[in-house]
């Protein structure tokens with residue numbers, strides 16, 4: 001099953017089992033089923049609760065917050081995660097605030113789904129990974145789709161939190177298979193933090209990465225192992241923020257993400273790991289991310305900016321050998 | 323300029339012999355006394371932060387209250403004390419909230435602009451509540467048909483894009499949304515003429531949404547005017563109800579940039595002297611009682627420990 005189908009199945013299951021859940025977004029209705037087809041079939045099955053909306057990211061995020069205030073659950077699809085900038089006020093100043101600003105906890109069951117990432121030539125305003133802009137908002141939890149965790153579980157967990165959540169879905173994952181890892185590496189743990197490693201071997205380092213760049217990290221792990229005899233373990237947390245990570249016994253950690261340089265999610269992960277594990281690390285956590293640049297449209301220019309397997313390989317090797 | 327219904331009925335000798343009920347008058351006067359008390363506490367350095375009083379606009383929520391039902395939601399804004407007091411009659415809880423004392427409605431976290439109690443909610447970001455109210459009314463339409471959401475906004479808030487996104491959705495989805503516009507002719511320091519092209523009526527018309535406008539301060543006249551349209555809101559026909567009103571005081575505190583003439587005009591339109599003149603004895607009695615109550619509330623709340 002591909003990630004897109006897994007997401008679609010998760011939404012079907014969610015709407016079937018929770019009759020309060022509404023889904024809103026631009027062009028989400030059948031036969032179109034959303035720009036990336038993730039909502040396919042939902043409007044046919046649940047016509048009352050699936051609303052195709054005007055191009056109004058601010059309002060539909062507010063509508064989701066209103067549904068949540070009234071006790072319903074709501075899932076909003078941003079056609080492109082870049083447009084979450086237009087929903088920022090509703091999300092940050094209303095939905096997330098409402099959880100605690102009225103003095104007692106107000107449950108807010110809502111999820112903003114954001115297709116993110118480049119590699120498809122969509123250009124500077126349709127390719128970003130804006131995770132970093134949402135880090136550190138009280139009452140707002142961040143998740144990222146991964147090929148190693150069933151999205152049904154992710155949605156159940158997000159709604160269970162009863163606070164607004166953003167789910168970042170890297171678009172390159174949509175056509176990737178779930179749970180697929182090529183030997184000799186194996187998927188050793190699924191769930192909240194997935195682990196991909198070489199069974200029975202002690203790794204030289206740990207690479208922490210969001211689900212969207214997992215395959216790029218795995219490609220680097222393969223060349224590092226084959227060409228350089230460097231062994232990495234990959235950890236893919238389903239929830240990006242708040243950060244919660246258990247480190248295996250290593251003294252070197254890398255964080256990989258597609259977001260561009262500056263104020264990154266990785267910096268937050270590094271801070272948490274430094275605070276907790278400083279004494280056992282032999283150097284600071286190394287951040288690997290895209291360049292400090294807009295994301296160009298032309299394939300060769302885009303490749304130069306976005307984080308890729310070679311950059312991961314090179315940085316890990318240089319750091320370990322330094 | 324249209325003549326207020328209240329003035330008109332006076333002029334033609336048709337003012338209702340009964341006038342406002344004791345309860346209505348008490349509500350009006352309690353809100354006025356509350357807001358005056360706040361400015362007084364501020365001047366004496368006893369309040370923290372900021373506040374926006376509804377002096378001059380008290381009659382708007384008081385007029386609306388009997389048109390609303392317990393199941394209805396009310397969304398308020400930065401100038402929301404009157405909205406809250408008309409709905410919940412709870413000056414103790416509100417003052418405690420504003421002062422961060424025991425008994426605060428929201429534990430002192432929200433303060434003047436962020437209040438939630440039952441189905442009443444206010445927030446301090448302009449235009450934010452209209453989309454939220456669309457979500458609530460979407461729920462109501464299905465789960466509790468007949469209930470509505472009433473959203474108070476000011477004239478200046480029509481500068482926010484979210485307002486138009488929400489009006490579009492309300493019309494499109496036939497939501498039971500009542501938008502109450504308190505058009506006091508000014509937004510902070512900027513007169514409406516300098517921040518709004520066109521009219522509020524024109525905006526409502528653009529979405530095919532019903533619009534009513536009144537400059538009356540007569541509770542009965544306002545209720546009579548609005549009742550049928552509010553009933554229609556409950557059937558999924560949204561309404562923009564525009565009150566041409568007047569802000570007597572500063573935007574928040576000590577920040578009134580208007581000229582003396584303009585402020586005098588606002589005072590000339592105030593409901594307070596008119597109601598006083600219409601029934602001086604009863605008015606004076608109820609006013610004294612309302613002030614005494616608010617004095618007592620303030621004495622009580624200021625003596626309380628922190629929330």
Ligand SMILES: Cc1ncc(C[n+]2csc(CCOP(=O)(O)OP(=O)(O)O)c2C)c(N)n1
Pocket residue numbers: 400401446447448449475476477478479480504506508509510569573
């Ligand atoms: C999004 C946003 N921008 C600016 C402000 C600051 N602000 C608070 S009240 C106000 C004026 C609002 O004017 P209006 O809507 O006419 O309401 P009034 O104060 O006259 O009751 C402004 C600019 C705000 N609270 N929210």
Ligand SMILES: [Mg+2]
Pocket residue numbers: 476477478504505506507508509510
């Ligand atoms: Mg105004």
